[in-house]
Amino acid sequence: MDSIDLEVLKSCEQWISRGSRCELVTVIKTWGSSPRPEGAMLAICDDGTVVGSVSGGCIEDDLIDRVRKNGITRTMPEIVTYGITADEAHRFGLPCGGTIQLAIEPLSQESGIAELLQRLTGHQLVARRLDLRTGMVTLGPASSGMSLQVSETTLTTIHGPRWRLLIIGAGQLSRFLAQIAVGMDYHVTVCDPREEYREGWQVAGVEVVHAMPDDLVLEMQLDSRSAVIALTHDPKLDDLALMEALRSDAFYVGAIGSRVNNARRRERLLQFDVTEAQLTNLHGPIGMYIGSKTPSEIAISILAEMTAVKNGVALLDAARIENAKIANRQAATDPSCES
Template sequence: MDSIDLEVLKTCAAWIAAGHRCELVTVIKTWGSSPRPVGATLAIRDDGTVVGSVSGGCIEDDLIDHVRTHGIVRERPEIVSYGISADEAHRFGLPCGGTIELAIEPLHAGSGVDDLLARLERHELIERRLDLKSGAVSLHAAAPGAALVLGGELLSTQHGPRWRLLIIGASQLSRFVAQIATAMDYHVIVCDPREDYRGGWNVPGVPLLHAMPDDLVLELQLDSRSAVLALTHDPKLDDLALMEALRSPAFYVGAIGSRANNAKRRERLQQFDVTPQQLARLHGPVGLYIGSKTPAEIAISILAELTAVKNGVPDTLQIAHAQALSA
């Protein structure tokens, strides 16, 4: 399962290889409410076929109508704005007075899409620089956390896995978590030294490493854009890895299990000299409560909580629990 960004790029490459003309559309600025964030992409083919999204659908309809009426005639990139007036805002489904600004780039063999895809397959984080005046493209290594930048005649966009997720255990649940996380632009790594679990692993683009989890946590040098999930139910595998992860700058560390088992886990981790401040970072039982029963539903609950933490959303359940204890 590819992320939306990767799906758009792969589709563009296939269209170019088949001899079609196509354009890459990127959201570069928004004012007011917007259904899609800055950096969102859409590709449109010379017959009006689209992949990706830059709005709730209204702007896509206008882009499609324009291509079907006039064809793809741009030779150079162009900046286009929608929704400047109240009438346009109503027409395109934007809030009154809202505006969305798009970069529309005609693609061709010299646009570097194949080279970009090859580097993304190696899990590189890439900055793509587009000269809006000439249409020339260059690729560079990007720094984690870099954002889209429009400066003068240069548009810089970032592509590739912006976040890392280490999953301990190659279970069925791990497979669902890995598939969804990959679609969310995570570089996912799964670790399981148990031979019985490794044989059936088959998630394209997600490697399964035969290593001790705590050793791998140290080897990966986790940073503030890394997350760790312990999903084995085996303390021999989970505990030491969690100990190292809680001592790292990883933004999220979670472990599966019941409340009783997680309470016992916290007691064991204290014996490894994990501090109370470090232990407070452990999410366990992992995931938001959504009444999930199946592995797929549990995976959604886990990634919902992980996303909330990544986006700085307060943990309301923990806050309520703390307030109850202090009452």
């Protein structure tokens, strides 16, 4: 599963290679409410085919309609603004009078899309700089803290996995977790020193590593854009890795297991000189309560919680696995709940 941005770039490369005219559309600024964030991309081919999204659909419809009526005629990048007036906001489906500004760039072999994809295949974080006056493109390395920048002359967009996820354990749940996380634009690494688990385990775009998890945690030098999820149920593999992860700047550290096992794990980690303050950053039982039963549902539950933490959203106690299960059991045994 590719991320949306990767699908957009791959479509552009295919259209360019077959000689079709196409444009890359990038959200560069929004005011008020907007369905898509800055940096969101859309690609449109001269036959009206569209991949990606820059709005809830109405702006896409306008772009498609213009291409079908007039073809792709731009030869240089252009900045276009939608929704300046209330009538336009209503016409283009922008909520609450929102306004969105787009950079529309005609693509060619000189646009560097093929080279950009090659770098992304190597898990590089890339800054793509577009000269808005000439259409010239240059590619260079980017740091994890960089974001989209636009001036009167240059548009700089950042491409590649700006977030990292280390999954400890190559099991069935790990497979679903990795597949979804790749689609969310994470650089996913799965670590499992057990050959019997690694054999035959493969997800496109995911690196599988044979190493002791705690060694890999140290080697990765986890930063504030890194997450660690332990799924082996084996304290020999999980605990030391969790210890090192909790001492790092990782924004999310979680481990699968029941309430009882989670309590025991916390006791063991305290014996490893993990501080009480560090231990408060351990998520477990892991995930957001959605009544999940199957591996795929559990993966969604875990990533929902991880996404909330990444976005700075405080979860209600009722949404946490431990509290929700206790509440459900109490409701099931409470006579007052019977009809």
